[in-house]
Amino acid sequence: LAKTTQPISMDSYEGQEVNITCSHNNIATNDYITWYQQFPSQGPRFIIQGYKTKVTNEVASLFIPADRKSSTLSLPRVSLSDTAVYYCLVGSGATNKLIFGTGTLLAVQP
Amino acid sequence: DGGITQSPKYLFRKEGQNVTLSCEQNLNHDAMYWYRQDPGQGLRLIYYSQIVNDFQKGDIAEGYSVSREKKESFPLTVTSAQKNPTAFYLCASSISQLAGVHNEQFFGPGTRLTVL
Numbered sequence: 001l002a003k004t005t006q007p008i009s010m011d012s013y014e015g016q017e018v019n020i021t022c023s024h025n026n027i028a029t030n031d032y033i034t035w036y037q038q039f040p041s042q043g044p045r046f047i048i049q050g051y052k053t054k055v056t057n058e059v060a061s062l063f064i065p066a067d068r069k070s071s072t073l074s075l076p077r078v079s080l081s082d083t084a085v086y087y088c089l090v091g092s093g094a095t096n097k098l099i100f101g102t103g104t105l106l107a108v109q110p
Numbered sequence: 111d112g113g114i115t116q117s118p119k120y121l122f123r124k125e126g127q128n129v130t131l132s133c134e135q136n137l138n139h140d141a142m143y144w145y146r147q148d149p150g151q152g153l154r155l156i157y158y159s160q161i162v163n164d165f166q167k168g169d170i171a172e173g174y175s176v177s178r179e180k181k182e183s184f185p186l187t188v189t190s191a192q193k194n195p196t197a198f199y200l201c202a203s204s205i206s207q208l209a210g211v212h213n214e215q216f217f218g219p220g221t222r223l224t225v226l
Contacts, residue, residue, distance in 0.1 A: 034214075043200050043217025044153070087152060098143075098168075100152040 004088055004101035011107050018075045020104050022088035025069050033064060033071045034089040038103070044087060047073065075106075083108045113137070116201050116218035123195075123225050131186045131221045133201035142184035143202040143215065146170060153200065159184055160206070188223065195225045 005023040012018045024033070032051055036044035048055055050062040050071070061074040075082060085103040114135040123129045133142065141160050145153040145168075155168030159178040173192025178184055184203075188195045199222075202215040 036215075041198075041220065041222070043202070043220055044215075045217070046214040049214065098155050098158075100145075100154070102152045 004090055004099060006086075006088060006101040006104045008102070009105040009107065011109065012078055013109050014079055015077050018078050018082075018106060018108075020073045020075075020086050020106065021070055022073070022101050023070045024088070024090050027068050027090055031068075032091045033062070033068075034091065035060070035062065035071075035073045036087045036089060036100075038085045038087065047086075078106070078108045080108050080110065082106060114201060114203050114216050114218040116199075116221050118221060119219065121221055121223045123223070125225055126190045128190060129188050129195075129223065131188065131199055131201075131223070133184045133186065133218060134182055135184075135203040135216070135218075136182060137203055137216060138181070139203035139216070140181070140206045141204045141213075142178065143204075144168075144174070144176065144184070144186045145200045145202065147198045147200060147220075156186065195223060198222050 032049055034049040035047040037047050038044040048057055048060045048062045050064050052064050052068060055062045063072040083106060085105050087103045088101040090099050117132045143158040144156040146156055147153050154170050156170055156174050157165050157168055157176045159165040162178055162181050165176050165178050173189055175187045198220050200220045201218045204213040204215045206213060
């Protein structure tokens with residue numbers, strides 16, 4: 001099973017681009033990488049999912065290098081409302097087990 | 111108005127009592143999941159179900175039980191065998207969970223269980 005590692009916390013200012021990296025050295029061939037956002041006392045909310053290279057949607061981009069041993073969530077021009085915990089999730093297709101990372105607390109300041 | 115609901119939001123129980131947490135979805139999703147989250151920690155998978163009348167253990171299933179008699183419902187029972195049941199419990203659903211593909215999970219608001 002792929003184990004994931006993320007920085008515990010990050011600080012940023014409004015309007016900046018933020019990049020959060022997740023390490024998953026033992027990722028399997030069939031695993032997908034998904035990122036979620038969680039506010040206190042709420043359920044997580046889907047942000048983006050990818051398998052390789054780059055994926056972009058209306059709120060974020062996801063960069064996955066060729067070896068797929070890490071991934072980077074990029075949030076363009078963050079605002080105060082982006083202050084939350086961000087989790088990367090590696091889906092283990094072979095065993096159908098889902099492993100969430102430890103989460104990164106992003107604090108956006110004015 | 112589609113969504114996934116959990117009830118109650120807060121639950122208190124005495125030690126040694128079994129307690130059942132409710133999870134209902136009207137999204138017509140096949141797959142449902144239960145996670146546990148402890149303060150400052152990530153989510154850990156307790157049980158998941160890919161289809162009605164079928165469910166599989168996750169990483170921390172000991173002390174928990176589930177049923178999936180209806181597509182819309184996936185209740186979780188926290189038994190007295192669970193040594194440290196106080197936690198935030200999250201239920202989720204997704205369209206399907208095919209091997210190698212994990213579709214977006216939609217999470218409920220969670221139930222905070224406190225065992226006294």
